[in-house]
Amino acid sequence: MTLETLGWNEKFESLFEPYRASNLIPARVTGVDRGVVTAHTESGTVTVSIAGQLDSHGEEGPPAVGDWVGMDQIGNFGVVRVILPRDGVLVRRPLGKGDEEQVAAANVDLVLVVEPLDRGPDPWRIERASAIAWDGGATPIVVLTKLDLCEDADFAVVRAREGAPFVDVLMVSAKLGVGMEILERRLGEGSTVALIGSSEAGKSTLINRLLGEERPAAAEVQEADRDGSHATTSRQLFVLPNGACLIDTPGVRELGLSLDPEVAMTAFAEIEEAARKCFLGETRREAEPGRAVHKEGDLGHLNANGIASYLRLRREAEDLEKRRATSRRSENRVREWKLDKIAREAMRDKKKS
Numbered sequence: 001m002t003l004e005t006l007g008w009n010e011k012f013e014s015l016f017e018p019y020r021a022s023n024l025i026p027a028r029v030t031g032v033d034r035g036v037v038t039a040h041t042e043s044g045t046v047t048v049s050i051a052g053q054l055d056s057h058g059e060e061g062p063p064a065v066g067d068w069v070g071m072d073q074i075g076n077f078g079v080v081r082v083i084l085p086r087d088g089v090l091v092r093r094p095l096g097k098g099d100e101e102q103v104a105a106a107n108v109d110l111v112l113v114v115e116p117l118d119r120g121p122d123p124w125r126i127e128r129a130s131a132i133a134w135d136g137g138a139t140p141i142v143v144l145t146k147l148d149l150c151e152d153a154d155f156a157v158v159r160a161r162e163g164a165p166f167v168d169v170l171m172v173s174a175k176l177g178v179g180m181e182i183l184e185r186r187l188g189e190g191s192t193v194a195l196i197g198s199s200e201a202g203k204s205t206l207i208n209r210l211l212g213e214e215r216p217a218a219a220e221v222q223e224a225d226r227d228g229s230h231a232t233t234s235r236q237l238f239v240l241p242n243g244a245c246l247i248d249t250p251g252v253r254e255l256g257l258s259l260d261p262e263v264a265m266t267a268f269a270e271i272e273e274a275a276r277k278c279f280l281g282e283t284r285r286e287a288e289p290g291r292a293v294h295k296e297g298d299l300g301h302l303n304a305n306g307i308a309s310y311l312r313l314r315r316e317a318e319d320l321e322k323r324r325a326t327s328r329r330s331e332n333r334v335r336e337w338k339l340d341k342i343a344r345e346a347m348r349d350k351k352k353s
Contacts, residue, residue, distance in 0.1 A: 003028070003042060006237075007107070007190050007245050012068050015084045019055075024070035024081055029063045029106075030237040037063055039071070039078060048078040055082035064103035065235040065247050066192060088138040090194055090249060104235065105194045105247045108138045110187065114197030114206060115142065115160065117150035117171070122198075123163030129196045130164045138194070140167050141186060145202035147173040174202060174209040184210065189243030196249055207248060210240050 002008075006028045016026050030045065031038040039048045048071060050061045055070075063069055063083055070082040088108035091101050111133035115121035126142055133140035142160050150156055153171060160169045170186075172179035187193050187210075197203045238246045 001040060001239065003040075004190075005239055005243070006030075006040060007192050008068070009190065012084060016068070016070060018057075019070040019082055022070075022081070023072075025073055027069055027071055027073075027078065028237070029065055029067040029069060031235070032063070032065050033234040033236075037080075039063075039069060039080075041073060041078070043073075044076075046073060046076050046078045048080050050080045054080070057082070059083040059086055064106045065237050065249075066106040066108060066194075066245075067103075068107065088192070089136040090132060090138070090196070091136060092249075104249045107192055108133075108136065108194045108247065109191040110193045111136075111138045111140045112183075112193060112195045112197075112206075113140050113142045113164070113167075114195055114201045114203050115144055116146045116198075116201045117144050117153075117156050118146045120144075121156060121160045121163075123159055125198060126160055126163030126167075130167050132196070140164065142167050142169040143183065143206070144169065144171045145174060145206060147171045147178055148176050172206070174205040177209065180209055184240075184242055187240065187242060187244035187246075192237075192245045192247065194247040194249055203248060207238065207246065210246060211238060212241050 003026060008026065008028070012026070025041055027039040027041040027046070027048075029037060029039045029048075037048050037050075038045055040046075048063070048069075050063060054061055058070075059067070061080070061083065063080055067086065068084040069080045070084070071078040071080045086103070086106040088106070089103055090105040090108060090111070092104040111129070113126055113129040113133070115126055121142075121144055130140040130142070142164050144150075144156055144160060147153065150171075157169055157171070170179060170183055172183055174180065195203050195206070234248075236248055238248075240246055
């Protein structure tokens with residue numbers, strides 16, 4: 001398997017060029033499983049560790065599935081010295097852990113938001129997963145699985161669009177192969193595609209169908225979290241027969257929303273523009289842009305489901321930003337207190353001498 005097969009292109013070649021003088025070799029991270037990281041080089045798959053200090057011009061560690069790295073290699077072992085700048089990042093913010101963030105997948109072009117038709121689809125999950133994709137710089141596609149178990153396909157599509165009014169929706173039965181041809185055409189050669197889906201959404205069956213074979217590695221590796229429920233912990237990158245790279249990620253419940261209030265609205269550009277015009281124009285007297293957007297919706301100019309999604313996500317993004325600002329202020333106060341303490345101790349020692 002060559003690096004080009006894994007998505008290496010002129011952009012990554014340009015980013016890596018400064019590190020060739022240091023005799024580093026390029027590799028792509030293809031697996032992260034409970035702290036064990038594997039990467040693929042031109043010579044094959046190696047187990048890697050991360051250097052104590054990474055190059056300051058790259059990303060911070062630890063490496064995530066999909067990362068392109070520069071490393072030293074000795075036999076089947078490598079040491080990562082730099083993580084190249086990322087595009088298309090899916091951020092994992094585990095529930096119950098404040099604002100702690102981890103990169104679940106990197107350099108992703110498309111995100112398949114997988115929802116089962118035997119017990120859904122759930123507009124709320126679709127809304128959040130789509131927002132995570134947009135926020136990371138990737139394009140979401142909703143994939144409704146288990147079509148063979150669905151009694152009302154038209155209603156299912158309507159429900160899915162409640163959560164993603166501006167996202168393409170595809171329906172498949174990976175078990176029977178129905179709709180898979182259409183999906184495969186969307187996954188271009190050299191592109192990187194990530195899957196987001198809750199447990200039992202049919203991701204493993206979908207992966208196996210896309211691979212064209214049954215692979216034990218495609219099964220979800222799970223462990224219990226603090227509340228006793230289970231979640232996928234293993235993340236792997238597979239190369240599909242059509243040349244696309246596929247990354248399986250943890251369940252949606254582990255991908256807590258982590259949005260930038262501005263970037264997150266990429267999926268709602270029309271609504272954002274309407275809000276700005278209404279707020280700055282004739283409806284300036286409204287207390288907030290959200291109320292102006294509602295007024296536009298009442299006039300039938302905008303999609304009602306889109307407005308509801310927009311308002312929910314914008315409020316959550318702004319609340320998160322406020323919590324982050326509070327956290328930063330607290331950290332600054334602690335830092336200032338420590339510096340002040342060091343200064344006082346230095347002055348006291350100086351007087352004693």
